Amino acid sequence: MDQIGRSETLRIVLALRRLDRAAEVALWATDLSRDAPSLPTIRGLFAGAAWHEREAAELFGVEFVGGDHRRLLLSPAFVGTPLRKDEVLAARTGLSWPGAKEPGESDAGLGGASSGRRRMVPPGVPDPAVWGDRDPAAPTPEPTAVTDSLVAGRARKRR
Amino acid sequence: MSAAHGSIRLIESACTSCMICARECPTWCISIDSHTELVEDLPAGARDRTRNVLDRFAIDWSLCMYCGICVDECPFDALEWDRVPVPASQDLVEEMVAPDPEATPP
């Protein structure tokens, strides 16, 4: 679980259940730094953990030392760690959102929406000033800057 | 046999082009074009007032997942469920209101 916004960590939760007493669950949790998260593998103890570790590795970018490093679900060509909260949904940023138009506005530019209003940004897309339209010479945005701006509604001014 | 939730219909006279349905739709399947026009026949001394005129209202049925959020969200009840299902075709974009090719821009 990506805890960005609360702390710069990934929380890994291990849930163990007894097969003969299914109602009982034991939970362990540990927080790993988002920068280089790494844990030793437990597939030696629980063979079934191998698939969960492979999934966490490819979707969150966690390294399991001694684990199986093959991909499980994503194709070998896929780049990125999609379940991290600062990963942007490319499809949403690429397509133009029908809701970005103001009432009284159309593609053909007939009639005026008041151009003084800031543009609406769809949910799941970071503020263009932070991620999309930013100055290319500026440094890459911090992950928290990206997630903080995923608020939809009118694009906010940078503080 | 048609389901009670076969498709979604626009009541054009109730639509104010507020864009709320287009914004709330999870699959971005609603497209709206509109423009503003000055309201005529105002009382003497009144300030200019504009109203929105709907030019185009289209639903891309290939994206619609029939969730009904647009029906629930419309503040003017301009969208409602219709029993008639959307037929299969080669192009599933339906323009319920299509731009008038003869319209002169204001």
Next chain:
Amino acid sequence: MRWLDWYGDGSLYVVEVALACCTLEFGAAARSVSLAAAPGPKDRVAVVISGTVTDQLAPAAAAIVDACTQQVSARPTVIAFGACASSGGPYWDSYAVTKGIDQLVAVDVYVPGCPPTPDALAVVLDQLSGRVGG
């Protein structure tokens, strides 16, 4: 490959690429349809893609269409059944979903719905086989 003799008389063979929930509606439409031996040239074939097309499986779906083309020496009618097969549907913005099988394969008919009703498919196939005008 599972060839379904849709009307039981060899007039239309249907192959389903069953990917997700839409396949349950296909199953309801195909309730009383039986399997058949592979068709030959001059037989009419429809490929129905039902369900979400993921990036991983999209090439396999395209390969099935190719295999049908080989089998009857003619392009089958490709039917995108449901929103996901038509455009990616509710999962259009996913990192792992292809936005409709038409990204890889030419589609002849798009059936809207999430999921469409079994009747919706039956109507399309009736029209395709000439049983109903349209």
